[in-house]
Amino acid sequence: MIEKSIKKLIIYANRHLFLSDNDLIYAQNMLLGYFGCAAPYEGEVDVKAIEEMEVPDEIVAELTDDLIAQGLSAGEAERKVVFALGALSPRPSAVEDAFDELYQADPKEATEYLYGISVANWYVRKTQIDKNIVFDAKFDQGSDLEVSINLSKPEKKNSDIAKLLVAKSTSYPLCLLCPENLGFYGHDRHPARGNLRYVEMELEGRTWYLQFSPYGYFDRHCILFQKEHEQMVVDHRIYATLLAFVERFPHYFMGSNADLPIVGGSILNHEHFQGGAHILPVMRAKEKAPFKVSSPNVQGAVLDFYDTTLVLKSLDKEELLSVADKILACWRGYDDEENEILHGDASTCHNTITAIARKVGDEFRLYMILRNNRCDSRYPDGIFHVHPERSHIKSEGIGLIEASGLFILPARLKRQGAEVEDVIANGLSHEEALAKYPDIEPFFPMIEEMKTKKLSLHDYLGSVCQNILHDVAVFKDNERGRAGLAKFLEVCDL
Numbered sequence: 001m002i003e004k005s006i007k008k009l010i011i012y013a014n015r016h017l018f019l020s021d022n023d024l025i026y027a028q029n030m031l032l033g034y035f036g037c038a039a040p041y042e043g044e045v046d047v048k049a050i051e052e053m054e055v056p057d058e059i060v061a062e063l064t065d066d067l068i069a070q071g072l073s074a075g076e077a078e079r080k081v082v083f084a085l086g087a088l089s090p091r092p093s094a095v096e097d098a099f100d101e102l103y104q105a106d107p108k109e110a111t112e113y114l115y116g117i118s119v120a121n122w123y124v125r126k127t128q129i130d131k132n133i134v135f136d137a138k139f140d141q142g143s144d145l146e147v148s149i150n151l152s153k154p155e156k157k158n159s160d161i162a163k164l165l166v167a168k169s170t171s172y173p174l175c176l177l178c179p180e181n182l183g184f185y186g187h188d189r190h191p192a193r194g195n196l197r198y199v200e201m202e203l204e205g206r207t208w209y210l211q212f213s214p215y216g217y218f219d220r221h222c223i224l225f226q227k228e229h230e231q232m233v234v235d236h237r238i239y240a241t242l243l244a245f246v247e248r249f250p251h252y253f254m255g256s257n258a259d260l261p262i263v264g265g266s267i268l269n270h271e272h273f274q275g276g277a278h279i280l281p282v283m284r285a286k287e288k289a290p291f292k293v294s295s296p297n298v299q300g301a302v303l304d305f306y307d308t309t310l311v312l313k314s315l316d317k318e319e320l321l322s323v324a325d326k327i328l329a330c331w332r333g334y335d336d337e338e339n340e341i342l343h344g345d346a347s348t349c350h351n352t353i354t355a356i357a358r359k360v361g362d363e364f365r366l367y368m369i370l371r372n373n374r375c376d377s378r379y380p381d382g383i384f385h386v387h388p389e390r391s392h393i394k395s396e397g398i399g400l401i402e403a404s405g406l407f408i409l410p411a412r413l414k415r416q417g418a419e420v421e422d423v424i425a426n427g428l429s430h431e432e433a434l435a436k437y438p439d440i441e442p443f444f445p446m447i448e449e450m451k452t453k454k455l456s457l458h459d460y461l462g463s464v465c466q467n468i469l470h471d472v473a474v475f476k477d478n479e480r481g482r483a484g485l486a487k488f489l490e491v492c493d494l
């Protein structure tokens with residue numbers, strides 16, 4: 001019964017979304033009109049149960065069912081519910097004001113407030129996030145990695161991302177990261193954003209917005225996006241913005257994807273960063289070898305990690321930035337034929353950097369992962385990309401989160417992993433396995449490897465992720481690679 005769900009939703013908003021007692025009648029009448037009801041529900045509802053809720057999923061499910069029973073499609077029902085939750089949440093301006101006031105006392109309180117609203121109003125789909133399969137991959141040698149089988153995120157191919165980059169968007173809002181998403185009702189090709197809340201901030205002379213990710217991959221996964229819909233470009237300004245952000249919010253890291261397809265994120269046409277409270281595996285990696293930097297206030301080191309990661313550390317933001325600038329400028333035009341690194345020409349540059357900033361005490365740290373997106377006939381999808389023998393596990397581009405050691409694997413692996421385990425446990429032959437699971441063909445090498453090496457599914461997935469990062473490394477961990485990296489750092493003349 002819609003009227004009953006509305007009553008529950010109003011009580012929920014009153015207890016969890018700062019809906020004032022004085023606005024209850026008004027809010028209820030608004031929703032009654034919006035959902036086409038004549039009068040409120042007069043019966044009792046379990047107020048205590050609503051007070052104890054941490055997320056609105058139960059009420060959302062009831063209301064959605066009511067709407068579907070009335071003949072709405074599942075998509076339209078969801079949009080209506082999202083819009084209602086947005087209408088019951090504090091106005092964006094009120095969120096801004098509260099955030100700014102809390103920030104004066106403690107930056108962490110401010111971000112916790114924004115996160116709390118985003119979870120309570122169903123923007124961050126916490127229930128769904130909590131269902132993801134997450135485990136640590138540990139190895140005899142080398143840093144631990146983290147693996148998550150994400151049950152909510154659709155898998156994107158690199159070719160789709162490249163198409164998106166050239167496709168001219170004619171819709172409104174232009175993309176998922178444009179500020180015009182705030183309160184947007186949504187349709188079949190654009191998700192409902194009625195309940196989105198973000199806060200504005202000026203960083204390095206530009207306007208940015210901070211919001212939480214609806215399907216967060218880790219603790220407090222947030223997105224910082226620029227006001228203007230402009231293509232991602234990694235340059236001095238980007239590094240300066242990352243460092244300015246962590247100076248303001250020292251409890252979060254903030255990272256920028258590379259600005260090229262194959263080695264970047266999935267949305268390259270709107271400048272944005274990703275951050276959060278999580279300590280990513282790369283941040284726990286040991287330092288392998290320091291490298292010389294002329295500035296006495298900046299320390300540089302090569303990290304003992306699988307891909308090619310440098311770290312810069314300094315108490316002085318500006319000095320750190322000038323070293324980072326030199327590394328980027330040198331890398332953009334760098335060639336090392338022996339290591340298959342060619343930067344391209346004036347029209348196509350293949351070299352770029354994935355950068356992540358964080359603060360540890362008073363010290364600024366900038367992690368710089370060297371990337372190259374060149375393809376050749378042997379590796380048409382990318383030389384420093386997931387190699388084909390591993391694409392049954394992951395084929396998407398390796399963005400900043402994965403390059404930092406946290407792998408987001410596609411939802412299909414939950415089913416496919418269970419099928420592989422079943423084939424091994426029951427000793428099914430090739431033919432029997434195919435008869436039972438028609439799309440298991442690409443997984444036969446995996447079944448063989450797990451059997452011979454006596455690996456569990458998690459062990460196997462962990463080792464594939466480790467090897468993917470080896471694929472991504474521009475300077476491999478062998479003699480030729482180590483010599484190449486040493487030469488690059490020398491040429492940089494830091």
Ligand SMILES: [Zn+2]
Pocket residue numbers: 174175176177178179228229230269270
């Ligand atoms: Zn945009």
